[in-house]
Amino acid sequence: MFFVGLLCTLTNKLTKKVKIQSSHFNFAKTSNFRLSWTEVDFQLSNYWEMQELLRGINIFLIGMMGTGKTTVGKLLAQELGYRFFDTDVLIERVTQEPIDKIFASIGEENFRQIESQILIEVAACTKSVIATGGGVILSSQNWSHLRHGLIIWLDASVELLTARLANDQTRPLLKKTDLTSKLNSLLEQRRSLYTQGDLRIFINENDTPEMLVSRILEKIPSKIVSSLKISKNQN
Numbered sequence: 001m002f003f004v005g006l007l008c009t010l011t012n013k014l015t016k017k018v019k020i021q022s023s024h025f026n027f028a029k030t031s032n033f034r035l036s037w038t039e040v041d042f043q044l045s046n047y048w049e050m051q052e053l054l055r056g057i058n059i060f061l062i063g064m065m066g067t068g069k070t071t072v073g074k075l076l077a078q079e080l081g082y083r084f085f086d087t088d089v090l091i092e093r094v095t096q097e098p099i100d101k102i103f104a105s106i107g108e109e110n111f112r113q114i115e116s117q118i119l120i121e122v123a124a125c126t127k128s129v130i131a132t133g134g135g136v137i138l139s140s141q142n143w144s145h146l147r148h149g150l151i152i153w154l155d156a157s158v159e160l161l162t163a164r165l166a167n168d169q170t171r172p173l174l175k176k177t178d179l180t181s182k183l184n185s186l187l188e189q190r191r192s193l194y195t196q197g198d199l200r201i202f203i204n205e206n207d208t209p210e211m212l213v214s215r216i217l218e219k220i221p222s223k224i225v226s227s228l229k230i231s232k233n234q235n
């Protein structure tokens with residue numbers, strides 16, 4: 001229906017370019033000759049091991065507004081040589097309206113339908129990190145697409161989210177409301193859904209996006225290996 005399929009192809013070139021800028025696997029450092037060849041070999045084999053493990057499956061970032069899905073997602077994509085998509089940005093591109101205007105003009109229910117359609121389109125790509133809107137987990141139909149990839153829940157305390165979102169004017173659900181109690185009630189409604197993700201990354205106040213990406217990259221192998229074991233035992 002939309003145009004994301006085309007984006008998958010168009011972003012391929014870009015993806016190849018960012019691969020060598022990866023810093024978790026220390027490629028950036030290799031260009032400064034700071035690593036010995038043994039270390040370069042080690043980093044390269046880590047990188048390819050990760051590619052072998054992931055086999056191109058998509059990574060979906062879920063979590064509340066303000067958890068940094070976009071910032072972390074972009075960095076993670078860069079580290080993995082993956083494409084990056086943000087469902088909110090795609091919705092805005094398709095509708096030519098900012099999210100708060102969409103909510104005001106057609107209402108949340110219609111927004112959710114567009115969001116689901118966009119999710120279907122991006123989920124059809126491979127090798128992509130996808131930052132989703134905080135409410136994407138509300139629809140069971142959406143889960144059938146999320147489940148094709150690795151789902152990472154970025155979790156943060158309501159205190160931290162309140163501090164981050166105090167001056168935000170872009171999120172319609174947080175307008176004209178007591179921020180802390182609204183975040184508490186949204187998290188209360190959604191927590192049991194977020195916990196259905198494959199990995200939970202808890203965000204502390206002083207965590208940088210780089211630290212979070214490193215933590216994600218460290219946790220991915222054990223998660224994939226354990227799910228491979230489960231599916232092997234099921235067969």
Ligand code: S3P
Nearest residue numbers: 064065066088133134135171172
């Ligand atoms: C929403 C989160 C927003 C956006 C919309 C609704 C939600 O995305 O999709 O305002 O229901 O939590 P972010 O999580 O990227 O802020």
